[in-house]
Amino acid sequence: MGENDLNATLTPARGRRSLGATLLEFLGSMNLAITLLVVIAIASVIGTVLKQNEAYNNYVFKFGDFWFEVFKSLGLFDVYGAGWFLVLLGFLILSTSVCVYRQWPGMMRDINHFRLDVQEKSLRGFHLKAEWSQVGSAESVAKPLSAALSNAGYRIRSKQREDGMMVAGMKGSASRLGYLLSHVGIVVICLGALVDGNLPLKLAEMRGELAIETRDLAVQDIPSESTLGEDNLSFRGSVNVPEGGRANFVFLPVRNGYLLQHLPFTIELERFHVEYYDRGMPKSFVSDVLIHDDELDEPLRRSIEVNHPLIYKGYAIYQANFSDGGTKLNLNAWSFDRPDAEPLKLSGEVHRQLEIVTPSGKRTVEFNDFKLHNIFPTEEGSEKPFQDYGPSIVFKLREPNGQAREYVNYLVPMNLNGRLYRMSGVRESVAEDYRYLYIPLDEDVSVERFMRLRALALDPARIRAVAEAQADGLTQLTDAQRTIVVDSMEVLMKVFIVSGLDEVVARVERTAPESERGAVVESYIQLIQSMMGEIFLELLTNEGVDISQGVSAEDAAFFEDSLEALSLLGAYGSPVFLEVADFEHIEASGLQITRAPGQGIVYFGCVMLMFGVFFMFYLHHRRLWLWLREEGDEVQVLFAGSGHRNRDEFTAEFEKLQGGLRGLADKQRRLDEL
DSSP states (O other), X not given: OOHHHHHHHHSOOTTOOOHXXXXXXXXXXXXXXXXXXXXXXXXXXXXXXSOOSOOHHHHHHHHHHHHHHHHHHHTGGGGGGOHHHHHHHHHXXXXXXXXXXXXXXXXXXXXXXXXXXXXXXXXXXXXXXXXXXXXXXXXXXXXXXXXXXXXXXXEEEEEEETTEEEEEEEEOTHHHHHHHHHHHHHHHHHHHHHHTTTHHHHHHHHTTSOOOBOSOOOGXXXXXXXXXOTTOSOEEEEEEEETTOEEEEEEEEETTEEEEEEEEXXXXXXEEEEEEOTTSOEEEEEEEEEEEOTTSSXXXXXXXXXXXXXXXTTEEEEEEEEEEOOOEEEEEEEESSSTTSOOEEEEEETTOEEEEEETTEEEEEEEEEEESOOEEEOOTTOSSSEEEOOOEEEEEEEOTTSOEEEEEEESSOEEEXXXXXXXXXXXXXXXXXXXEEEEEOOTTSOSHHHHHHHHHHHOHHHHHHHHHHHHHTOOSOOHHHHHHHHHHHHHHHHHHHHHOHHHHHHHHHHHSOGGGHHHHHHHHHHHHHHHHHHHHHHHHHHTTOOOTTOOOXXXXXXXXXXXXXXXXXXXXXXXXXXXXXXEEOOEEEEEEEEEOTHHHHHHHHHHHHHHHHHHHHHSOOEEEEEEEEXXXXXXXXXXXXXXXXXXXXXXXXXXXXXXXXXXXXHHHHHHHHO
């Protein structure tokens, strides 16, 4: 190896940069910053369009199992709190900070650098330039020209050089500051977002100090590892407070569960007000609340309404929604298995459970909701476009095996074609529509008459007697055949009364040839109507109604409605009918409480960003130079200018200034001639 080769080996290659310098350039590169901004912008759009922090069941129902798992794995149900989003914010802060760090010194120098050392040759190469001569010395000529430029808004600096005098003017240098302000504003905004991004909670969860609770527990039963103290920096939670109730906590939705967040004060709901439009939508709702705090001499009384939150000790309390607060109910439980018995008197409360014992076994009633108004569109041609069907209760009836059906029972009798009914809807799941049962009411607006009719139809001896009476009308039957016919009628009636018409049709489909099913079903329906008609006539006789002249139109209509209701009881699936006798309505206010110290930081960053953008786009950095060189009794003046934005506007300004400066020279020349 020669000496030159050895020197080449020992001497680092010229231009080779260190790893730190390369990393610094990468972090401060515009490509990285733009990429991060685009990804964050896309994520923010997703977080705006896709409703955040809802229960996972809602997302499964909306998107299906496959897309739910995809979106869940990407963290799209909590975009702003997702780990990858916070990491992107961190990188954007780092990248922008590095960019500011690299550009700050040069820009600050540029703001105060008037470039008094620029050469005459360079000035002559400018697009905007003008030359003239003036009598006098460089110093005497420079003074009025500098004053004219100063009056035009330019900061002026001058320098006497060996070959002449340089006068430099500059304005709009704050546009350079706009670049720095906008970038620092982005950093501040991202810092505020990180402060409110629940980063400490995620770190605590990663360390195993925090566990998401998924069970439906009472507040006092929630474990400490699922509870957050009052020192939690930022959060957004909600709580329902019933009228007369208090709460010193909120629930924070986290993925498929929640956390309990304690508050340093207690909220009491004195009263809740709600007004409705004619179409049933809430017009306004207001909560009258009391804030109890040991630091207060007396409770703070305020009203909270939509878009008018209460701000207390850095906590923002919003009016979010409203619901039932535990309406108290007095009910009559009519048994379909023992319709001749008196209804069971029950007391319940919305959001509570109640166990009842029926002839079919124990059932659990879960009262889920109470609605004071049920307003629906009316049929076309009606006088009013909407009708209020009155209060209703929503409940589930759960069997011992865990299966449950959801019911909605309306409290006010439903008037259809001049006849009154108790209306009750049933469905197997929330994905289905309600199927409605209409129980006809008697003159006392009660279901008692319908229940007496069902009791007669459930009496085996009476069914047997009616079946035998029907068989007596058939001729040419042997005793054995008559017994078979009576037994068949008896079975048919029992199936109809206990399981409804659907089971009758199902049995026909299982036993009869397909070509004969329609005729068999029709004959069965006629037979059921005939037998039920005999039972109804007996009911009228027991009530003391004179049927010698036939049945009145009202009674005939009641029979038709009863037959329709009886045919649907099998699908109704409940051994009891719950009739609300009385209620005490209690509202609950849905409050959303947030603590967001980063919000002020974000607002401050937005102000910085706005000023930065304003400086960059509306303040134009412009420079002017006057080069004064003495030649005998005259001074040669070279006037040049440079501007990077709105060149047409700057050209017009330059021409105007040039004319003004030349005018000063002409004025001085005329004075000298005089």
